[in-house]
Amino acid sequence: MSVPAGDLVPNDLVRVEAGDIIPADLRVVEAVRLTLDESALTGESMTVAKDVDEELFAGTVTATGRAAGVVVRTGPHSTCRRARHPAGRHQQAPPARPA
Template structure:
């Protein structure tokens, strides 16, 4: 870990932040490799119960029981179709949640407050959070005054959770009240 040469309330220097961004990379989660239709269908058919049904369909075909074969094939087809549709919807929901994540962050650099893309945050950045802000990265609160956070996106908790100095706030949660500074 590097050291910060600026006083704690001045934040990192632009040079330190750039060096960390280059060496550690951006504050982003790698996007999953998109799956095509064939890959999605293959994942559905690879399920052990579906494989068992396909074996049963082959056996009933060999025994000449075509009505049972047709029912089994219909069940496998409907199940695969529903599974693929649910997978596509889940991927769309995840993409929508990613778009809701904090796009920008208020950071102290060289002693000044600047707003920059959340992807440009680096370790030891001094982030300022106010009511209504989405937490742009997992942070430790250096100073917190009556700070509460809506963590429902992570925990399902319906009540804002109070946080004090030295507590952590998770990325994607929402600052509900007060003022805090975090690293």
């Protein structure tokens, strides 16, 4: 069963395999030869091995292997989104112009 990333909520179980983009921050509960490309988050070009009880971050890519993980954060609360918009630095819409 495939569910859009926007419909995921904390405690959902997500399965990923090589080539998949991680849809939300996940805590790994099962991993088989799992490595991730975290360059979108860290800028590091080398893949990173992940194992049970480690976190996978939304927006990173499964390079090899497969895993199952429990959603811990989604959308604006995800690590990737928080890294792009640190507290107090959110862009705000410009004020409305009077008519």
